[in-house]
Amino acid sequence: MTGALDGLREHQRASGLAERLKIALMVLGPENQPLTPQQPGSLDHFHTQGLVPTADLAQLAEVSADMSVLDVG
Incomplete structure (x- = not known):
């Protein structure tokens, strides 16, 4: 987890x-x-790594396919 x-x-x-x-x-x-x-929707993931950090955070939080998540960031 430290690497992530x-x-x-x-x-x-x-x-x-x-x-x-x-x-x-x-x-x-x-x-x-x-x-x-x-x-502005086209800028939703307009940061250095696109969708990668979102996927990394979901993995760290152990989000599963049957869960609902509110992204307020």
Whole structure:
């Protein structure tokens, strides 16, 4: 488990995320145009490793297929 935790800690140290998000938002449309609810959905896993950290956390929490999980992060 220590290896997984070290990997998650390293992921959180990633830099440049704010700038990458700004660029991605510019691609979605002009700054003065409101976003549709669907547009930010494309940024749902917009971080260094995509879906990998979510899967790692689910494994650490021993989440099974028959469970429901609320992701508030």
